[in-house]
Amino acid sequence: MTDIAFQHPFDDDKLHEECGVFGVFGNVEAAALTALGLHALQHRGQEACGIVSFDNTQFHSHRSIGRVGDNFGDEAVIAGLAGHCAIGHNRYSTSGEPALRNVQPLFADLGHGGLAIAHNGNLTNAQTLRNELVSRGSIFQSTMDSEVIIHLTATSRQARIVDRLTDALRQVVGAYSLVVLTSKKLIGVRDPMGIRPLVLGRLDEAYILASETCALEIIGAEFVREIDPGEMVVVDEDGITSHRPFPTHPRRFCIFEHVYFARPDSIFDDRSVYEARKRIGAELAKESHAPADLVIPIPDSGTPAALGYAQQVGLPFELGIIRNHYIGRTFIEPTDQIRHLGVRLKHSANAPLVKGKRIVLVDDSIVRGTTSTKIVTMMREAGASEVHMRIASPPTAHSCYYGVDTPERSKLLAARYDLAEMARLIGVDTLAFVSIDGLYRAMGETSRNEGQPQYCDACFTGDYPLALVDRDGGQETQLSLLNERR
Ligand code: AMP
Numbered sequence: 001m002t003d004i005a006f007q008h009p010f011d012d013d014k015l016h017e018e019c020g021v022f023g024v025f026g027n028v029e030a031a032a033l034t035a036l037g038l039h040a041l042q043h044r045g046q047e048a049c050g051i052v053s054f055d056n057t058q059f060h061s062h063r064s065i066g067r068v069g070d071n072f073g074d075e076a077v078i079a080g081l082a083g084h085c086a087i088g089h090n091r092y093s094t095s096g097e098p099a100l101r102n103v104q105p106l107f108a109d110l111g112h113g114g115l116a117i118a119h120n121g122n123l124t125n126a127q128t129l130r131n132e133l134v135s136r137g138s139i140f141q142s143t144m145d146s147e148v149i150i151h152l153t154a155t156s157r158q159a160r161i162v163d164r165l166t167d168a169l170r171q172v173v174g175a176y177s178l179v180v181l182t183s184k185k186l187i188g189v190r191d192p193m194g195i196r197p198l199v200l201g202r203l204d205e206a207y208i209l210a211s212e213t214c215a216l217e218i219i220g221a222e223f224v225r226e227i228d229p230g231e232m233v234v235v236d237e238d239g240i241t242s243h244r245p246f247p248t249h250p251r252r253f254c255i256f257e258h259v260y261f262a263r264p265d266s267i268f269d270d271r272s273v274y275e276a277r278k279r280i281g282a283e284l285a286k287e288s289h290a291p292a293d294l295v296i297p298i299p300d301s302g303t304p305a306a307l308g309y310a311q312q313v314g315l316p317f318e319l320g321i322i323r324n325h326y327i328g329r330t331f332i333e334p335t336d337q338i339r340h341l342g343v344r345l346k347h348s349a350n351a352p353l354v355k356g357k358r359i360v361l362v363d364d365s366i367v368r369g370t371t372s373t374k375i376v377t378m379m380r381e382a383g384a385s386e387v388h389m390r391i392a393s394p395p396t397a398h399s400c401y402y403g404v405d406t407p408e409r410s411k412l413l414a415a416r417y418d419l420a421e422m423a424r425l426i427g428v429d430t431l432a433f434v435s436i437d438g439l440y441r442a443m444g445e446t447s448r449n450e451g452q453p454q455y456c457d458a459c460f461t462g463d464y465p466l467a468l469v470d471r472d473g474g475q476e477t478q479l480s481l482l483n484e485r486r
Helices: 030-040 068-072 075-079 126-135 147-155 161-171 255-261 273-288 303-313 336-346 370-381 419-426 436-442 476-482
Strands: 019-025 048-054 059-065 085-091 106-110 113-123 174-182 186-190 199-203 206-210 222-226 232-236 239-243 294-297 321-323 347-349 358-363 386-391 430-433
Touching: 019 030, 019 113, 019 174, 019 186, 030 048, 030 068, 030 075, 030 085, 030 206, 048 068, 048 113, 048 174, 059 068, 059 113, 068 075, 085 113, 085 174, 106 147, 113 126, 113 147, 126 147, 147 161, 161 174, 161 186, 161 232, 186 206, 255 273, 273 303, 273 386, 273 430, 273 436, 294 303, 303 358, 321 370, 347 370, 358 370, 370 386, 370 419, 419 430
Parallel strands: 294 358, 358 386, 386 430
Antiparallel strands: 019 085, 019 206, 048 059, 048 085, 106 113, 113 174, 174 186, 186 232, 199 206, 199 222, 232 239, 321 347
């Protein structure tokens, strides 16, 4: 889900968005369960959230800026979302003032009835499609790429909703995990490469769809299986059916979900995210350990990798940086300046621990280098005698166009500088990143299969498995006309 009209992807350093989706079919508490599911998926998006339910007569919708607890903690709000089925969405966007019209689930009254849609991912031909649709008379209500799916569904000549949606999705290029609600069905779809996650769960008679297994856990639902890449599951009064309407592609799940984005207690493809992160830390230690006294995680995202690193080399794992949990991402990220300040608000040094010590700092990734630079300064000010930084991913040298928030390439530290320059800029004694093969080894592979990589790792390799149609197709002119700041 991306705001295509807000700014052009290549002018905007914070366009790409991460999201969480959730859906329930067949439980009288559908909206309350959805609120809980969204709460467990809060890390996937904190800017806005929404739920749409259906009560056999009408759809109900509540969409709001802010976090799930603030918007769905009120019983009256949940009571207003009546029905046995509901879908929900968490939106993450780091740029500008969010507009309510861009908060999902998006809803439209189509010729065949209401349709609500929640999308995690990013369509790479959304602007191209939007231009075509607008020229044929479509009137868009939001600036979300996801809305093209609604218009394509609305204009499909197929009769049944499943076929209309299939028709629409055959025209889009990009990464998508969708949950869709109609008056009769809950539909879950994953793009043909399965770039973004989507899992199926069961709670008594009800079926659940969620971005991650941690959202099943919170409601006590049983994990059934992942939705396969290119699979569409349809849940209705008759049960669940599985459809495979798209040409098959080898799976290319986003490896960055394992590195950073997913919650560590989630499981993808039988792999625990927490264990994967620990193994990445162990690989990192095998590849590039520096003599030191302590291993210190940059909390929270660097913690499992730091633990794996410390266990591998047999060094003490210590909390040398204390994180203030009351600083929200939304607060710290609207501008580079505030981000800069935010790191100080978010982390402080455990000075008595680090004073006079040679430390290894472990983080999951370096994007712009803001976090690492600030943390290293903080550690030096706290008296660390040597600071070595180890990163549990290869250098992030390419932007993501498939739904993870990364800035434009020119703002990525690793796209601008080599290893020695990065180390100097960050101010460390030594700097090392896990190798791409080390990352794949941590995922249980022997190495990256160069001919057919097992994951989408475009942010590290620049190997984009799906065409970047809007970028490469010359749609810039129209986009700049739509470029409105709210
Ligand atoms: P930076 O400070 O720009 O180098 O960003 C790196 C820090 O941001 C690391 O501590 C990561 O845990 C975190 N991070 C990495 N990727 C993302 C992302 N897509 N959205 C938000 N934070 C991220």
